[in-house]
Amino acid sequence: EVQLLESGGGLVQPGGSLRLSCAASGFTFSSYAMSWVRQAPGKGLEWVSAISGSGGSTYYADSVKGRFTISRDNSKNTLYLQMNSLRAEDTAVYYCAKEFCSSTSCHTLYDYWGQGTLVTVSS
Amino acid sequence: AIRMTQSPSSLSASTGDRVTITCRASQGISSYLAWYQQKPGKAPKLLIYAASTLQSGVPSRFSGSGSGTDFTLTISCLQSEDFATYYCQQYYSYPLFGQGTKLEIK
Numbered sequence: 535e536v537q538l539l540e541s542g543g544g545l546v547q548p549g550g551s552l553r554l555s556c557a558a559s560g561f562t563f564s565s566y567a568m569s570w571v572r573q574a575p576g577k578g579l580e581w582v583s584a585i586s587g588s589g590g591s592t593y594y595a596d597s598v599k600g601r602f603t604i605s606r607d608n609s610k611n612t613l614y615l616q617m618n619s620l621r622a623e624d625t626a627v628y629y630c631a632k633e634f635c636s637s638t639s640c641h642t643l644y645d646y647w648g649q650g651t652l653v654t655v656s657s
Numbered sequence: 658a659i660r661m662t663q664s665p666s667s668l669s670a671s672t673g674d675r676v677t678i679t680c681r682a683s684q685g686i687s688s689y690l691a692w693y694q695q696k697p698g699k700a701p702k703l704l705i706y707a708a709s710t711l712q713s714g715v716p717s718r719f720s721g722s723g724s725g726t727d728f729t730l731t732i733s734c735l736q737s738e739d740f741a742t743y744y745c746q747q748y749y750s751y752p753l754f755g756q757g758t759k760l761e762i763k
Contacts, residue, residue: 579695
């Protein structure tokens with residue numbers, strides 16, 4: 535059974551930093567790209583960042599480029615999101631999500647999601 | 658940048674009704690479109706990918722259609738468990754979600 539378990543959320547002051555983790559199990563972690571997707575309170579879904587299975591390629595939304603860093607440790611089956619220079623508008627539930635692969639190809643849509651971890655940026 | 662527009666933003670319906678939600682892309686995205694269902698306090702659930710392919714385990718009352726710029730999600734006979742918020746997502750380029758459609762009980 536695929537499981538994704540996020541941790542590391544909490545309350546942080548504007549300008550502060552936080553590191554989120556996502557522990558994966560139930561699938562060959564290194565074979566799949568992973569993403570972080572966030573959802574501000576009462577709002578819709580926003581893709582934040584993605585990383586290839588090997589970790590060699592990373593992608594970011596313009597809203598977080600230069601402030602957030604995605605990484606992974608395939609030996610630990612864990613995905614990370616280092617968030618620096620946090621702003622009030624970064625307040626959201628952050629989900630890690632596994633890319634979907636059909637029998638023929640993989641794409642950046644998501645068949646498994648974690649339960650989410652809440653990040654609150656406030657003084 | 659591609660923009661995704663969902664309509665309506667909210668919808669009231671009754672159990673047994675047939676409902677349709679529309680998603681429009683600002684430029685052609687072929688069939689690179691997915692639909693998700695999200696219930697309060699829960700993560701999204703993948704319903705449909707490639708515009709019209711039902712994800713494993715999803716009831717057949719859900720269906721999707723469209724290609725290019727215009728897409729629809731149809732629920733043929735609403736069940737109580739279907740009242741939720743629905744999102745489309747294009748994956749032609751960087752992932753981008755529609756703003757959501759909240760389906761409420763009339």
